[in-house]
Amino acid sequence: MKKLRALSFPYVMWMSLTIVLPMALILLVAFSDLNIFRLGSFTFTLEGFSVLRSPVITTAIRNSFRFAFIVTALCFLIGYPVAYLLARSTSRHKTLFVTFLILPVWSNMLLRIVAWERLFFPNSILNMFGISLNLIGTDLAIIIGMISMYLPFMIFPIYSVLDKMDQALIEAAIDLGASRVKTFFKVTLPLSFGGVVSGVIMTMLPAMTAFALPARLSGGRTLLIGNIIEDYFMRTANFNAGSIVSLVMMVLMIVLYLWILRFDKEGETLI
C-alpha cells in the first residue's frame, strides 16, 4: 500500500492553501496596513496593536477567559462521571445512550440558543406554570447555555478513552491490592488523561470564541472575543484590527493543540 502514498500529495497542497496560507495572512494583516480587497503596497506596523489596550477589548478577553474557564471546569466535573458511568455500563442499551448524546448536534445550534433565550425572558412559556426565570443578561444564563451546547464535547473524548481502556488493567490494580477508589485515582484517571485533554480543549475553545450565544443570552450586554472578531470582520470590515484580536485566539489554539499532541499524536480522541 506504500505505492498509494501519492494520493496524499494533493492533500498537502490543499492544506497549505487552506490552513497555512490563512495563518500567514492573519499574521501579515495583523502586522501591516494591508487591505486584502485592494492589494497593493503596504507597510509593516505595530500601531494596530493598540486596540488591545481599549477597555472594550480587554473586558471581552477577560470575559472570554472567565466564561471558558468556568464552563470547562463545570463540564469536566459533570462530564467525567457521566462518561465513566457510560463506559462502565453493561446495559444492552449502552450504545443507544451514547448515540443520544450526539443527537442534539442535529438540532440547529442557533435554535437551541433561541430556545434558552425564550425560556430566560421574563415573559416566557414558563409563565403558564407561574415561573419567570428572568435570567437574560446574567452570567448564569450564558453558563447554562454553554454547558448545554458544549457538554457532549467534553463527554465524548473521555468516554472513548475509557471505553477502549483494557479492563484487565483495572483488574490488575485490584489484584495488586488497590481499593476501587485507589484504582480510580492511580490507574483509570491517569490513563484517561489524553481524553480529558481533548475534552477540555473541545469545550474551552468553542466557549471562548462563542459570539451568537453570549449576544442572545446577555441581551447584547456581555461581549466576548467572538463578538469583537465578528464585529471587525462582518460589520465594520476592519480586517487589520480583526486579525490582531484573532491572533490572540490563534496563539492560544496552537498552544492548546501542542498540548493535545503530547497525548494523542494522530487525533484518535478527536472524534
Next chain:
Amino acid sequence: MKKLIDIQNLVKQFDDQVVLNNINLYINENEFITLLGPSGCGKTTLLRLIGGFETLDEGKILFEDKNIADIPAHKRPINTVFQKYALFPHLNVYQNIAFGLKMKKMPKETIEQEVLKALEMVKLKGYESRNIKTLSGGQQQRVAIARALVNKPKVLLLDEPLAALDLKLRQDMQYELKEMQRALGITFIFVTHDQEEALTMSDTVVVMNEGHILQIGTPIDIYNEPKNRFVASFIGESNILPATMIKDYKVNILNTEYTCVDHGFGEQTPVEVVIRPEDIELKPAQGGIEGLVTDVIFKGVHYEIIVMVGTIEFIIHSTLSQTVGTQVSITFEPEAIHVMRR
C-alpha cells in the same frame, strides 16, 4: 501436604448459560497445578473466581478453611499474571512492580529493596526506568511475573501467560517458571490449552471440558491412564479403538484377543482402548491385527507411520522407517493397552 484451597460444588452461569458445573477441586500448598482444556471449557472463569474477579452462583471456595466469598479481590493473598500481562502503560518498569507494595503502604526503602530483588529474580536488573512499551514480549512477561511475585502471595494465578511468546522463549520460560515455583514455595495455578506445557510443568493437571472437570492427576497418570476418550485425545496423539472387555485381564480388540492389565469392567462389556503411538511395534505380517502402511512422515526424532486396518487408521511413532505399501502386523505389550469405559 496441606490443603490450601478447597473448591466445593461450584457452579457459575453467564446469562443462563452454565460455564462451570459442580466443580470440586482442592489445591495443596506449594503445588504447581494446571487447569488444562480447550478454549471455552471454563478454565479461565475458574481462575477468575479464585482471584475474585467473578462471583460464583453456587458452592463455595475455601481458602485455608475460610470461605473467601466475602473477601474482595484486592484483599486476597492471591496475585495474578494476566493473559496479555495488563502492565500499566503510564508507569515504568519500577513503578509497575512497586504498585502492589505501595498499596500496602510499605516504607520506601523496603519497596526499593523488594523491587530490585524481584527484578533480579526475573533477570531484568537495570531495566527499572524503562518504559513498558519499549520492552519485548518476553521482557513484559517477566515484569508481569515480578509485579505479582513481589507481593509474596500465597497463590499465584497465571492465565495463559506464555501464549503470546514464540516457541523457544516459551520453552525457556516454562523451565524458569517451574524453577521459581520450587524456589519460592508458592502455589501456582496455571491455565493453558497447551497439553505439552501442562505435562512439562505441573505437579497436578486438571483436565476440563464444557464446564466439567474430566480428570485430575499427575501428568504421568493423565497421559498413561486417561479416563475417557476426550482426555485421551486431548493429551497427545493416540489410537482410540472400540473393543470388548471379555473378562478381567482379557480384552477383544478388532477381533483379536489380548491380555491386558485392566480389570473390574465386568464381562462382555463394550469399552474403548487407548494405545499410544509410541507403544506400538510394527512387525512383518504375521497375523493378529494386520494392515497396510499408507504413509510415512519423518518427524525429526521419529517416523510417524500411518497404517490402515480396514477403515481404521493407526498412528505409530517409531525410530524405524517402513516402506509404503507393505503389509504389517500391529503388536503391543499388555501394559500398553489402557481400557476406558465407553
Next chain:
Amino acid sequence: MSEKLTLRLSRVGTILLVIFTYSIIYLPIVIIAFLSFNASSRDQIWTGFSFVWYREILNNPRLLEAIQNTLLIAVLATLISTVLGTLFAIGIHGLSRKQRLKIMVLNNIPVVNPDIVTGISLLLVFSLLPLSFGFQTMLLAHIFFCIPFVVLSVLPKLKTLDPNLYDAAIDLGASRFKALWLVIIPSIKVGILAGSLIAFTMSIDDFVISYFTFGDGFQNVSIWIYSRLGRRTFSPSVYAYNTLVVFVTIVVLSLFNLFGKKQKSIKGEKI
C-alpha cells in the same frame, strides 16, 4: 467514611449527573418541538396545539430556499469530502510514520480550531482568490472542514488491514484502480460510512463557518435564522423544520442501533 458508603454515594451522585446531563442537553430541543406545535406566532404564550407551522414551511419561500440550500450543500459537501477524504487517508496510510504524523498535525487543525478562526481564515483566502462569495465559497468551506473528519474515521480502519492486502490484489491480476475499488474500499467501508455521517452532521448544523463565507443572497438555514433573530420575519416554521430533522434522526439512529446490535451478540461470546 467507609469505602462502601463512599462508593454508594458516588454512584447516586453520578446517576443524578447523568439525568442532569441529558436534561440540559435535551431541554432546548424539547422547547423547540413544543413551540413548533404552538398555534400562536408568539413564543411567550401557548394558545393551542396546531400543525400550522409545519404547513407554513411550504408557504415561506425564503425559508424553503434556505432549507434546500442547506441540504444541497450538506449532500454535495458530504459526497465530495467522503471521496477525497478516503483517497487522502489511503495516501496518508502509505506514508512513513514520521510523515504521517506531520500530515495529521495539519489535518487535525480544523478539528481543534475554533470555528470563528476557521471562518475568518477562509474569508481571507477566498477574498484573495477570484471567487465571488455565495454558493461556491460556502460549498468549498464545508468540504474543507468535512475532509479532516473523514480522514480521522477512515485512517484507524486502514491500520487494522493486512498490509499485504493491496499487493495480494495486484498479484492476482487486479489493476491499481480495481485493487482499490474491489479490495481496499470494501474493507474500510465502516470507517467511510462513519466519516460521511460525521461530515453530513457537521455540514447540516454549521453556522459559524457558513456565516463567514456566505454571500450573494445564498443563505442556509443557520444564516436565515441569524439574520432574522428578533425580527418580524422570523417564523416559527423553522421550529417545525428543526423538529422534523430531529425526529428523522432519532428514527434513523434508533434503527441503526437495533440493526447493529445483532452483529455484536454473535462475536460477544467470551468465557
